[in-house]
Amino acid sequence: MKQVQAVMFDWAGTVVDFGSFAPTSIFVEAFKREYGFDISLEEARVPMGLGKWDHIKCVGELPEVAQRWLAQFGKPMDTNDIDKIYQTFMPLQIAKVAQHADLIPGTKSVVDGFREQGIKIGSCTGYPRVVLNELLPAAKANGFSPDCAVATDDLAAGGRPAPYMLLKNMIELAVDDVKTCVKVDDSIPGITEGLNAGMWTVALLLSGNEAGLTQQEFEAADTERLAQARNKAKDAFAMSGAHYQIDTVAQLPEVIADINRRLAQGERP
Structure with a gap:
């Protein structure tokens, strides 16, 4: 049986x-540290479950986030931007994940x-x-x-x-x-x-x-x-x-x- x-x-x-909260709060921090760009905790939660590089990409593609990014930087988020945010995210996540x-x-x-x-x-x-x-x-x-x-x-x-x-x-x-x-x-x-x-x-x-x-x-x-x-x-x-x-x-x-x-x-x- x-x-x-x-x-x-x-x-x-x-x-x-x-x-x-470990991944979501650190996504917010990584966007802020690398580019001085604000995303909300709710926006950081939307693609949860994906790999973290893909997660950053998906956050950047959210219509409201994409609109704010374009207004702040004059161009859409590209793979170079995603790489930089990911490189900021990773050390933060490694350092803090055990706290969660x-x-x-x-x-x-x-x-x-x-x-x-x-x-x-x-x-x-x-x-x-x-x-x-x-x-x-x-x-x-x-x-x-x-x-x-x-x-x-x-x-x-x-x-x-x-x-x-x-x-x-x-x-x-x-x-x-x-x-x-x-x-x-x-x-x-x-x-x-x-x-x-x-x-x-x-x-x-x-x-x-x-x-x-x-x-x-x-x-x-x-x-x-x-x-x-x-x-x-x-x-x-x-x-x-x-x-x-x-x-x-x-x-x-x-x-x-x-x-x-x-x-x-x-x-x-």
């Missing part, structure tokens, strides 16, 4: 860094429970390898250490929304059936990545990029505030094709149980 063999997690906003390695509540107990069931733990990220290498030991010290971790620049084929990082996880984990794999992510490119790989996909509504709440805001929020944030994230994921939508990783065991039920009935993603 087919059962879930592996769960593949995103990092920021999924298992660490509640609200996905606190686990999202429920992560350790959920992962420990999966391992007791024989489920393998994979991961991939929009971070490049040099950043992921800083995050891995910090997360391990806090109780999360996946069996496999693939960075966006590890593969020549490229990162999200293509499926290659997930397929690399499958190879490294020796998982033989893609329909027994689950991708968990707080971003639309990450969900698309999972769908392109042929996996079950789970979108996280409140712990990640789309809601944009800090952990403190999440824990202090009343029912109405959480409903507003949840609805905002649901609107963002409405056309994503995600098989499941839950608030945080803490609710994931119920999803895995349901996927196991569906697999046993012969369903596939």
